[in-house]
Amino acid sequence: EAGVVQSPRYKIIEKKQPVAFWCNPISGHNTLYWYLQNLGQGPELLIRYENEEAVDDSQLPKDRFSAERLKGVDSTLKIQPAELGDSAVYLCASSLRQGSTDTQYFGPGTRLTVL
Amino acid sequence: GNSVTQMEGPVTLSEEAFLTINCTYTATGYPSLFWYVQYPGEGLQLLLKATKADDKGSNKGFEATYRKETTSFHLEKGSVQVSDSAVYFCALPIQGAQKLVFGQGTRLTINP
Numbered sequence: 001e002a003g004v005v006q007s008p009r010y011k012i013i014e015k016k017q018p019v020a021f022w023c024n025p026i027s028g029h030n031t032l033y034w035y036l037q038n039l040g041q042g043p044e045l046l047i048r049y050e051n052e053e054a055v056d057d058s059q060l061p062k063d064r065f066s067a068e069r070l071k072g073v074d075s076t077l078k079i080q081p082a083e084l085g086d087s088a089v090y091l092c093a094s095s096l097r098q099g100s101t102d103t104q105y106f107g108p109g110t111r112l113t114v115l
Numbered sequence: 116g117n118s119v120t121q122m123e124g125p126v127t128l129s130e131e132a133f134l135t136i137n138c139t140y141t142a143t144g145y146p147s148l149f150w151y152v153q154y155p156g157e158g159l160q161l162l163l164k165a166t167k168a169d170d171k172g173s174n175k176g177f178e179a180t181y182r183k184e185t186t187s188f189h190l191e192k193g194s195v196q197v198s199d200s201a202v203y204f205c206a207l208p209i210q211g212a213q214k215l216v217f218g219q220g221t222r223l224t225i226n227p
Contacts, residue, residue: 006158031213042204042217043159056214091158095213104215106151106159 002026004107006092012113018080021110025073025094031102032069034077035091037109043091049075050097079112087114117142121205121218128195129226136190136221138179138205148172148181148188149206149215159204162190197225 005024013019025032030051035043046065048056051072060067064083069075079086089109095102122137140148147166151159163172165181165188172179177192188205205218 004158033214040220042206042220043215044217045214048213097213102213103149103161103164105161108158
C-alpha cells in the first residue's frame with residue numbers, strides 16, 4: 001500500500017513569493033491533515049479535512065495561508081506571500097475515520113526555506 | 116486540556132545499550148497514546164501505539180506500556196542499534212478533536 005505522498009520535497013524561495021505544497025493521502029483515507037514542524041519541535045496542526053470539508057482550521061494563519069481539498073482526495077496548501085518565519089517542514093498526514101481516535105500516517109514532508 | 120511532556124534530549128548511547136525515553140501525559144479520560152519516529156530528512160513514522168490503559172505497544176524491538184497510575188508511556192528498547200538514531204515523539208489526541216499534540220521530541224544518537 002502506497003503511503004502519503006508529498007511534493008515537492010524541498011523548496012527554496014525568496015520572501016514575498018508564493019509557494020504551494022501538494023499532498024496525496026493514502027487511498028481510502030477520508031481525513032487529511034496539514035501540520036507545521038519548526039526546527040527542533042513537534043508538529044502542530046494547521047488544518048484538518050473530513051472529506052472536502054475543513055473541520056478544524058483554527059491554527060491556520062488565514063491572512064497568508066490557504067488550503068483546499070477538491071474531490072476529497074488530494075490537497076494543496078498555499079502560502080502567499082511567504083515570510084522568513086515560514087521556513088519549516090510542512091507535513092501532510094491522513095487517517096481513516098473509524099472511531100474516537102484514528103491513527104495518522106505522515107508523508108515525508110516538504111522542507112521550505114524562505115530567503 | 117490534554118498535553119504530553121517528553122524527556123529532553125539529546126540522548127547518546129552506545130550500540131547494544133538499554134534505552135528509555137520518558138513520556139508523561141495529562142489527559143481527560145483514557146485517550147490512545149502514540150510514539151512516532153522521525154529519521155533524518157524524513158517525515159514521521161508511527162512506531163507503536165496503545166489504545167487503552169495497561170496496553171503494551173511494540174514494534175521493531177521497541178515497547179511502551181500505557182500506565183494510568185503514573186500517567187506515563189515510556190519508550191524502551193533492550194538493545195539499540197546505530198540504525199535507531201532518530202528523533203522520537205510521544206503524542207496523544209486532544210479530547211474531542213482529531214488532532215494530535217506532540218511532545219518536543221527526543222533526539223537519539225547511537226554510536227557504534
